[in-house]
Amino acid sequence: MEYVSSLTGFRFDGRRPNEMRQIRGEIGVLAKADGSALFEMGNTKVIAAVFGPREVQNKSQQIDNQALVRCEYSMANFSTGDRARKPKGDRNIISYSADHGSKYINTFDASFSGKNLKQIDIFLQVLQADGGTRSACINAATLALADAGIPMRDIVTSCSAGYLCSTPLLDLNYVEDSAGGPDVTVGLLVKMDKMTLLQVIALMPTFFFFCCCICFVLLFV
Amino acid sequence: MLQSKSFVKKTKQGRVVKVVREHYLRDDIHCGAEICKVCQSSSVRLSSSASILIIDTNVVLHQIDLLENPAINNVIVLSVVLDEVRNRNMSVYNRMKALCTDAMKNFYVFSNEHHRDTYVKEMVGESPNDRNDRAIRFAARWYQSHLGEGTQILLITNDRENKRKAVEEGISAETIESYVRSLQQPNLLDLVVIPTSAVKEEIDDLRPLKRKAFYLEHKPMSEITSGLLHRIYHQGKLRVNRYNPFEAYVGSESIGDEIVIYGRVNMNRAFDEDVVAVELLPKDQWSGVKSFIAVDDDEDEEDDIHMVPSSADAPPRNTNVANGHSGSTPIISDRPVGRVIGIIKRNWDSYCGSLEPMPFPAGNGGAASALFVSKDRRIPKIRILTHQLGNLIDKRIIVTVDSWDCSSKYPSGHYVRTIGEIGDRDTESEVILIDNDINTRPFSVQVLACLPPLPWSLSVEDMANPHREDLRHLRVFSVDPPGCRDIDDALHCTTSANGNFEVGVHIADVTNFVYPGTPLDEEAAQRGTSVYLVEKRIDMLPKPLTEDICSLRADVERLAFSVIWEMTPNAEIISTKYTKSIIKSCAALSYIEAQARMDDSRMVDPVTTDLRNLNSLAKIMRQRRVDRGALTLASAEVKFQIDTETHDPLDIGMYQIREANQMIEEFMLAANVSVAEKILKHFPLCSLLRRHPTPTKEMLEPLVHTAASVGLDLDISTSKALADSLDHAVGDDPYFNKLIRILATRCMTQAVYFCSGDLAPAEFHHYGLASPLYTHFTSPIRRYADVMVHRLLAAALEIAKLPPVFLDGQRLTQLADNLNHRHRNAQMAGRASVELHTLIYFRKRPTDTEARIVKIKANGFIVFVPKFGIEGPVHLTAKGDKQGDWSVDAKGQTMTKAGTNTSYRTLQTVRIHLEVVEPQPHRPKLELTLI
Structure with a gap:
C-alpha cells in the first residue's frame, strides 16, 4: 500500500511525512486526583491521574532516600471500538508498567525525598486508541505530574516515528502503525537535551535500529 | 483545519465496523499554474499558453491511451480522481502515475481532497459517486476563480449528468470526443474509445440479421461468489491452447484437475489469462476429443457452429467438436469439460497485429469499422473503428480491448499506435519487443x-x-x-x-x-x-x-x-x-x-x-558438481x-x-x-539469492512416460538419480540424449530470484546446480x-x-x-527473435530435413528439428478430413493408421519438409510436412 502518495507526498490523512497530528492537552480534569490531565494526539485520547506524593502504603517497599513511583496503565474496553479485545494479560501492560515505573525515578527532583511522603501513583487510561498510545500516555502523565505540582528536573515529552514506503514518518496513526513497518518511540527531556526512552518494535537487521534513530532525530530536531 | 471522516465498512470476516479517520485540510497546496501569482512557483507544471483541462474519472479509466498521446497536455489530475481510478483499475492507475511524473507531459496532481477551499463534505443521502462528481466540479470552479477569467479551465467528462450540472454551474465542460475533434487531428480520433452503446448501434446497423446474442450473459458477481462457495462453479485462470485458439484450460483447485473448455461460445468472451468462473457440463457431454492441433485458424468457420442455444437453461451442445475440425464421433472421456459463466478478473491488454484485409468502404475520410487480427493466435479478432483505414491496412498496429458485449461476436477495441510495415524485419523485431514489454526507449x-x-x-x-x-x-x-x-x-x-x-x-x-x-x-x-x-x-x-x-x-x-x-x-x-x-x-x-x-x-x-x-x-570441479547431482540440461x-x-x-x-x-x-x-x-x-x-525449486513427481511424469515408451527407465527420485539416468540415456541416435535432456528441462520450473527473508533456508536450494545456495x-x-x-x-x-x-x-x-x-x-523475446529469423531464413530456402517426434496429438504430432532447433506441428490429416483413420494408444505415445502398419511413436525419427506458407495474409508461418 502507498502510505505516502508518490505524486502528492501526502499521507492518507493529509499530513506530510514530518508532520504531527493535532495535539490538545487539558489539566485538572479530575477533581479528586492531586493532578490530572487529558491528552489527545489526533484521535488518540488518554486520561492521566496522579496521586501523591503520599506515604508509602506498603512499608516493605520503602527504600531510604528514594521515591516509589507506581504506574498503572489500562486501555478502556471501548477504546478500539472493538469489544472482543481483552485488555487483561496484554503484553503491553506489563512492559508499560515496568517502563513507566523506572523511567520517572530519575526525572523527579530529589527535593521531596527528605520527607516521608515518598510514593507517587500514576494512573493512565486510554480512552480512544488510534496509534501512538504510548507517546500519548507519557505526555499525559507529564502534564498530570506538573498539575500535581511534583517537582521534576525536566518535562518528559514523547512521540513515535516509523518507516514506510522508504520514507520516515512522524507520529504514526493506527493505520500506519499496523502496516508492519518498524516503529520507534522516543521520550525526551527537552531542556536537559537527554533521552529517557528509546523503544523500537520491528523485525529487522540490528543496524537498522540506528537508521530508525537517525530518521527520528532528523524528523524531530 | 481538521475534518473527521467516518464511515462504516465490512471486514473480510464479514463483521461491520465503524472506521473513524482524521482528515487534515491544508492551506499550503499550490495550484501548479504558471500564471498564478499567489502560489509558490517551484511546483509549476501547467503552462499558461493553452487552456487547462480537468479530467473526470471515467475519462481516465477509458481513455488512458489518448491521455498518453503527446497532444493531450496541460492537465490537472485531481486526487479524488486518482483515488477512484486506483480503486477501480490498478493498471490504469500505474499508467496515470507514470504520466504525472513524466517530465515531457504537463500533468499536475492537485490534492483537492486536502485543500481547504476545495474539500467538499458528503451531503445526507448523497452517493459517494455523486459526491466525487461534485468535488470535481467544485475544484474546477475553484480553479476558474483562482486563476481568473484570463485562463480557460475546461472540464472533460463523458458523464452526461456531470456535464449538464457543470454547465449549469458555469463551468465550461466538454466530452472527450468533442474536445479531440476541436484539436483537429484526425489520427487522435482513433484513440478515443467510443462508449459501448454507440458501437453496438453501429454493429446492429451493419448486420441487422445477427442481432441475436452470440454469448450467454455473464452471471452477476454475487451469484458467482455464492456458486464458488457451494462448489457449483469453479474458479481458475483460463489458458488458451497455443496451437488451437478454440480450446482452453482452466486449472481449478477445487477439482484438482484442469477443466477443458471447447469453442468460443463456451469460453464466453474470456481472454487468455483471465480469471474466470466455470461451470461443469453434464458428464455425457464430456466428449473425449483428444487435444487437437487446430488445422487452420479460419474463424469464419465459427459462424455456423457458434450460436447460443435457443434457451439459456439448456447447455450448448458440443457443436464445435461435432461439426468442427474433427468430425469424429464424440467419445466420453474422463476429463472434465466446462463452460465459462462469468469473468472474475479481466486480463485485457494491448495487442500487436494487423487489420484483416477488407474492401475499402465507399467514401474516404469517414469512420470505418475494421477487424484487427492479433499476432498472438490465442487472442480473438478485435473490432475497431478507424478514420485512417488506408494508412493502417498494411501496417503492424497496436490495439487495446475496451469491451465485449454478449451480442457482438468480436470484442471491440481501439487503435493505439502504428509500429511499421508488415513483414519488415525491424517492424517485426519491434513487435517482439513490445509483446514482451521490453523498454527500448533511448536513455533519458x-x-x-x-x-x-x-x-x-x-x-x-x-x-x-x-x-x-x-x-x-x-x-x-x-x-x-x-x-x-x-x-x-x-x-x-x-x-x-x-x-x-x-x-x-x-x-x-x-x-x-x-x-x-x-x-x-x-x-x-x-x-x-x-x-x-x-x-x-x-x-x-x-x-x-x-x-x-x-x-x-x-x-x-x-x-x-x-x-x-x-x-x-x-x-x-x-x-x-x-x-x-x-x-x-x-x-x-x-x-x-x-x-x-x-x-x-x-x-x-x-x-x-x-x-x-x-x-x-574446472574439470575436477565439474565432476564434483555432477557427483553431487547437478543436472546437465539442454535447450x-x-x-x-x-x-x-x-x-x-x-x-x-x-x-x-x-x-x-x-x-x-x-x-x-x-x-x-x-x-x-x-x-x-x-x-x-x-x-538476493537465486533458487530452483525441486520439480514434483507430477511435473516429471510426462518425461517418464515418454522415456518409458522407448524402453528407457528414468529414476526421478533425486536430482542425482535423474542426472545419472539422463547420462545413461544413450540411443543409436546422436541427438537422442540431447532430446531427452531438452524434454527434461521443459518439465521443470525456472530458477527464480528471491529475497532470503521471504523463505525458509531449506527452500534456498538450487535443484539444477545441486547447490544449497546460489x-x-x-x-x-x-x-x-x-x-x-x-x-x-x-x-x-x-x-x-x-x-x-x-x-x-x-x-x-x-x-x-x-x-x-x-x-x-x-528469454521469450530472444526465442521469438530466433523464430522470426528462422522464418526469414526459410522463406527463400524450403528444406528437407530430419526431425524427432516429441508429442503425439490426435491428428498429427509435434516434431523437433535438432539441426535448426525448431519445434512445430505436423498434420497427418488434411483440413476437414476425417480424423478416424488414426488412433492413438492409451498413454498417448503411439499413433497407428487403421488397417495399415503405419504407426508413429514419440522420439521416432521422421523426415520432414520445411517451407514458409502464408495461409492468411500477414501471418506467414513455417509449415512442416511429412515426406
Whole structure:
C-alpha cells in the first residue's frame, strides 16, 4: 500500500511525512486526583491521574532516600471500538508498567525525598486508541505530574516515528502503525537535551535500529 | 483545519465496523499554474499558453491511451480522481502515475481532497459517486476563480449528468470526443474509445440479421461468489491452447484437475489469462476429443457452429467438436469439460497485429469499422473503428480491448499506435519487443547525466582507495563469445610455491559507477536485464558503461570486484578472498581461440598454461558438481550467421558448446556460490539469492512416460538419480540424449530470484546446480540482480553502506519479482527473435530435413528439428478430413493408421519438409510436412 502518495507526498490523512497530528492537552480534569490531565494526539485520547506524593502504603517497599513511583496503565474496553479485545494479560501492560515505573525515578527532583511522603501513583487510561498510545500516555502523565505540582528536573515529552514506503514518518496513526513497518518511540527531556526512552518494535537487521534513530532525530530536531 | 471522516465498512470476516479517520485540510497546496501569482512557483507544471483541462474519472479509466498521446497536455489530475481510478483499475492507475511524473507531459496532481477551499463534505443521502462528481466540479470552479477569467479551465467528462450540472454551474465542460475533434487531428480520433452503446448501434446497423446474442450473459458477481462457495462453479485462470485458439484450460483447485473448455461460445468472451468462473457440463457431454492441433485458424468457420442455444437453461451442445475440425464421433472421456459463466478478473491488454484485409468502404475520410487480427493466435479478432483505414491496412498496429458485449461476436477495441510495415524485419523485431514489454526507449537525459565524463581513465582517488587492491601485475585475461563487447568477467590463475593455485574471478565493478537511488540505477532496476535478440542487443545500462568504462577489455586498466580462491591441485577451496581491485587484462580471447590454444600442444606461453591449469581445475570441479547431482540440461539454442549488409540470416545451426565454455561457466558458478555464502552470512534476511525449486513427481511424469515408451527407465527420485539416468540415456541416435535432456528441462520450473527473508533456508536450494545456495554475481553489466548482489557484497565487506532498499522487505520482494518477470520476458523475446529469423531464413530456402517426434496429438504430432532447433506441428490429416483413420494408444505415445502398419511413436525419427506458407495474409508461418 502507498502510505505516502508518490505524486502528492501526502499521507492518507493529509499530513506530510514530518508532520504531527493535532495535539490538545487539558489539566485538572479530575477533581479528586492531586493532578490530572487529558491528552489527545489526533484521535488518540488518554486520561492521566496522579496521586501523591503520599506515604508509602506498603512499608516493605520503602527504600531510604528514594521515591516509589507506581504506574498503572489500562486501555478502556471501548477504546478500539472493538469489544472482543481483552485488555487483561496484554503484553503491553506489563512492559508499560515496568517502563513507566523506572523511567520517572530519575526525572523527579530529589527535593521531596527528605520527607516521608515518598510514593507517587500514576494512573493512565486510554480512552480512544488510534496509534501512538504510548507517546500519548507519557505526555499525559507529564502534564498530570506538573498539575500535581511534583517537582521534576525536566518535562518528559514523547512521540513515535516509523518507516514506510522508504520514507520516515512522524507520529504514526493506527493505520500506519499496523502496516508492519518498524516503529520507534522516543521520550525526551527537552531542556536537559537527554533521552529517557528509546523503544523500537520491528523485525529487522540490528543496524537498522540506528537508521530508525537517525530518521527520528532528523524528523524531530 | 481538521475534518473527521467516518464511515462504516465490512471486514473480510464479514463483521461491520465503524472506521473513524482524521482528515487534515491544508492551506499550503499550490495550484501548479504558471500564471498564478499567489502560489509558490517551484511546483509549476501547467503552462499558461493553452487552456487547462480537468479530467473526470471515467475519462481516465477509458481513455488512458489518448491521455498518453503527446497532444493531450496541460492537465490537472485531481486526487479524488486518482483515488477512484486506483480503486477501480490498478493498471490504469500505474499508467496515470507514470504520466504525472513524466517530465515531457504537463500533468499536475492537485490534492483537492486536502485543500481547504476545495474539500467538499458528503451531503445526507448523497452517493459517494455523486459526491466525487461534485468535488470535481467544485475544484474546477475553484480553479476558474483562482486563476481568473484570463485562463480557460475546461472540464472533460463523458458523464452526461456531470456535464449538464457543470454547465449549469458555469463551468465550461466538454466530452472527450468533442474536445479531440476541436484539436483537429484526425489520427487522435482513433484513440478515443467510443462508449459501448454507440458501437453496438453501429454493429446492429451493419448486420441487422445477427442481432441475436452470440454469448450467454455473464452471471452477476454475487451469484458467482455464492456458486464458488457451494462448489457449483469453479474458479481458475483460463489458458488458451497455443496451437488451437478454440480450446482452453482452466486449472481449478477445487477439482484438482484442469477443466477443458471447447469453442468460443463456451469460453464466453474470456481472454487468455483471465480469471474466470466455470461451470461443469453434464458428464455425457464430456466428449473425449483428444487435444487437437487446430488445422487452420479460419474463424469464419465459427459462424455456423457458434450460436447460443435457443434457451439459456439448456447447455450448448458440443457443436464445435461435432461439426468442427474433427468430425469424429464424440467419445466420453474422463476429463472434465466446462463452460465459462462469468469473468472474475479481466486480463485485457494491448495487442500487436494487423487489420484483416477488407474492401475499402465507399467514401474516404469517414469512420470505418475494421477487424484487427492479433499476432498472438490465442487472442480473438478485435473490432475497431478507424478514420485512417488506408494508412493502417498494411501496417503492424497496436490495439487495446475496451469491451465485449454478449451480442457482438468480436470484442471491440481501439487503435493505439502504428509500429511499421508488415513483414519488415525491424517492424517485426519491434513487435517482439513490445509483446514482451521490453523498454527500448533511448536513455533519458537524467540517466545519461549520471555517467562519468568520457573518456574515462583510472583516477588517482581510485588508486589511493584503501579498499581497492592493485592487481595490475596479475596476468588476467577474459574468454567470451566472439565479438563480445560487454566483457564482464575475467580470470587469472597463478601457481604458488606449495603447489596450490591462486584463482581469481574478476567482475566488472559496475556499482562503482551506478549509485543506488540515481535515475541511472532506477532505470536499470526497471529494465532488469539486457535483452539479446538475434540481430541486436537492448542494453540495461547506457553504451559508454557497457562497452567501455565497465567492459574488462584487453590492455586497459579497469576497476573490478574480485573473488580470489586458494585452491589445491584437487580443486579444493582452501580460502576465499573478496576485494575491489584494479586489473589490466592482457588478452580478450574468444571461446574458439581459447579452445584452440589449449588443444595446440606446441603453445607453451604463460596464458595458455594458465588456461590449461584452469581447465584441469574446472574439470575436477565439474565432476564434483555432477557427483553431487547437478543436472546437465539442454535447450535448443540456435546460432545464426547474419549478413553484415542486409542483416538477413545466412546460415543457421545449433550453438556449439566447447570445453572452454564449460571452463568459464564452472568458475562463474563457483564465484556465485562463494558470494552467495558470504552475503547470506552477513545479511540473513535481506540477501538476493537465486533458487530452483525441486520439480514434483507430477511435473516429471510426462518425461517418464515418454522415456518409458522407448524402453528407457528414468529414476526421478533425486536430482542425482535423474542426472545419472539422463547420462545413461544413450540411443543409436546422436541427438537422442540431447532430446531427452531438452524434454527434461521443459518439465521443470525456472530458477527464480528471491529475497532470503521471504523463505525458509531449506527452500534456498538450487535443484539444477545441486547447490544449497546460489546467486548471480558475475554479469553486472547485463543483469540488475548482479548489481544488487555487488552492493550486498560491498556492504558485507564494509566497503560501502547498504542501500536503504535492502531494508524494505516488501520493496525488495517487489524488485526480485520484477527481475524474474524481466528475465522471463527477455528469454521469450530472444526465442521469438530466433523464430522470426528462422522464418526469414526459410522463406527463400524450403528444406528437407530430419526431425524427432516429441508429442503425439490426435491428428498429427509435434516434431523437433535438432539441426535448426525448431519445434512445430505436423498434420497427418488434411483440413476437414476425417480424423478416424488414426488412433492413438492409451498413454498417448503411439499413433497407428487403421488397417495399415503405419504407426508413429514419440522420439521416432521422421523426415520432414520445411517451407514458409502464408495461409492468411500477414501471418506467414513455417509449415512442416511429412515426406
